[in-house]
Amino acid sequence: MRIALHTKVRADLIDEYEAAHREVPEELVTAIRAAGARQWTIWRSGTDLFHVIECEDYARMLAELDKLPVNIAWQARMDELLDVAHDYSAEGADAGLPVAWELP
Numbered sequence: 001m002r003i004a005l006h007t008k009v010r011a012d013l014i015d016e017y018e019a020a021h022r023e024v025p026e027e028l029v030t031a032i033r034a035a036g037a038r039q040w041t042i043w044r045s046g047t048d049l050f051h052v053i054e055c056e057d058y059a060r061m062l063a064e065l066d067k068l069p070v071n072i073a074w075q076a077r078m079d080e081l082l083d084v085a086h087d088y089s090a091e092g093a094d095a096g097l098p099v100a101w102e103l104p
Contacts, residue, residue, distance in 0.1 A: 003058045004097040005051040008084040009044065017081045018044075027070045035064040047083070059093035 009017045021042070032040065036056035043050045055061045065071045066088045079085055087095050 001055060001058060003051075003053045003055070004099075005053070005086060005095065006084070006097055007049045007051065007082055007086055008047050009049055009081055010083050011047050013081045014044075014047070017078075020077060020081065025070060025074070028074050031065060031068050031070055032061075035061040037061055049082075051086070058096070059090070062088050062093055063090070 037053060038056075039052075039054040041052050053061075071088070075085070075088065086092070
């Protein structure tokens, strides 16, 4: 499945956000893949961040990552940098952007 998300970085912390993503901990990358993600891309337009995630089951992926210490630490760091954060709660599984159009 593919899921698209919208988050927002704080305008004064864009450089720090991008620096953090140049050094995502390998333990976190491994955990994300183990939770079923095949691909995760984030685009930035100003302070708007658009994520596209290809995974087996988004709700399961969130549930598996939610309690992992490496993800908890990463999310704490992201909470410092973001105005709108990625929601890892059960409700967050329904936070994907609706598809408006797709090339047939």
